[in-house]
Amino acid sequence: MEINNQQIETMVTEFVTKSKELGLKVTPQRTAIYKELAKTDQHPSTEMIYKNIKDYFPNISLTTVYRTLETFEKHGLISVVNQLYNAARYDANLTPHHHIVCVECKKIEDIYDSSVNYTKIDNKIQDYEVVGYSVLFNGICSSCSDK
Amino acid sequence: MEINNQQIETMVTEFVTKSKELGLKVTPQRTAIYKELAKTDQHPSTEMIYKNIKDYFPNISLTTVYRTLETFEKHGLISVVNQLYNAARYDANLTPHHHIVCVECKKIEDIYDSSVNYTKIDNKIQDYEVVGYSVLFNGICSSCSDK
DNA sequence: GTAAATGCAAAGTTTTTGCCGCACA
DNA sequence: TGTGCGGCAAAAACTTTGCATTTAC
Numbered sequence: 001m002e003i004n005n006q007q008i009e010t011m012v013t014e015f016v017t018k019s020k021e022l023g024l025k026v027t028p029q030r031t032a033i034y035k036e037l038a039k040t041d042q043h044p045s046t047e048m049i050y051k052n053i054k055d056y057f058p059n060i061s062l063t064t065v066y067r068t069l070e071t072f073e074k075h076g077l078i079s080v081v082n083q084l085y086n087a088a089r090y091d092a093n094l095t096p097h098h099h100i101v102c103v104e105c106k107k108i109e110d111i112y113d114s115s116v117n118y119t120k121i122d123n124k125i126q127d128y129e130v131v132g133y134s135v136l137f138n139g140i141c142s143s144c145s146d147k
Numbered sequence: 148m149e150i151n152n153q154q155i156e157t158m159v160t161e162f163v164t165k166s167k168e169l170g171l172k173v174t175p176q177r178t179a180i181y182k183e184l185a186k187t188d189q190h191p192s193t194e195m196i197y198k199n200i201k202d203y204f205p206n207i208s209l210t211t212v213y214r215t216l217e218t219f220e221k222h223g224l225i226s227v228v229n230q231l232y233n234a235a236r237y238d239a240n241l242t243p244h245h246h247i248v249c250v251e252c253k254k255i256e257d258i259y260d261s262s263v264n265y266t267k268i269d270n271k272i273q274d275y276e277v278v279g280y281s282v283l284f285n286g287i288c289s290s291c292s293d294k
Numbered sequence: 295g296t297a298a299a300t301g302c303a304a305a306g307t308t309t310t311t312g313c314c315g316c317a318c319a
Numbered sequence: 320t321g322t323g324c325g326g327c328a329a330a331a332a333c334t335t336t337g338c339a340t341t342t343a344c
Binding site for chain 1: 158181184185188189190191192193194196216219220223224225226227228229230231232233234235236237238239240241246247249250254255256257258272273274275276277278279280281282283284285286287288289292
Binding site: 295296297298299300301302303304305306307308309310311312313314315316317318319 | 320321322323324325326327328329330331332333334335336337338339340341342343344
């Protein structure tokens, strides 16, 4: 799916407004980083964003991209697709179940709550042959919310 | 939730059987790694598993743990909780939507398929205050399945 | 006996941190 | 004119690879 120029401009305008509300400075680097992310639905990594910006903004630092994306995410301007990107986490329990991760301490727990249901899907979505799916809830665990 | 010794032994027995069926050698290291994962629902990282085993198996190598977990995962003996652990991936689209990732090439696409629905949940699961959730489908994209 | 698995060392990736200079409210 | 931001370098954290040795079958 393509995102057209007008949509991007709208998003950038909102980004500037929200940044000012949040007390974040709007710099050329930040605008470039936001725009790079707004113009694609490919969910790029930090490195990909950096490389794209380098073409027209050769002095930008990779560190800035890392720090800026983290700042944006912390303030809700963007979201991280893979909350648990820090390290691989494994599970020997192969029965279908869901997970909940604490956004503070990164602890993961299994969910067996019966209110959590997923509607049956067929094994074809868009151009993909689906081999599985997982539901990941984000939350704050009781010990972190106590703090 | 606790996993009792009998459950663990059953899992280890099945692990040995499946390994043999798959032509995988059952070594003391592999058994230790599997057991370490079977006895917890904490979804440990490679490092955590390594540290726990080190206590009673001081010679084990971190490399072995990495390689073994990858082998187990490839053969379906265990699963990886966070498919996209390689690098952080970002999204400027804040409207609720789901994702599908190609298990081969790691490409991510948005899902707007109306057959994908999630039943409404309240904002409390177990001890967590839920702030959001995401559904991640695993699949094989058309260009990868062509190969 | 042989192919597969392990351990060690080294290298490759991804991410974070410290420090200093710069710039915009 | 001070606080936040950016750039550079270094370090930290996580993961993979090459090679010689050992082991399970």
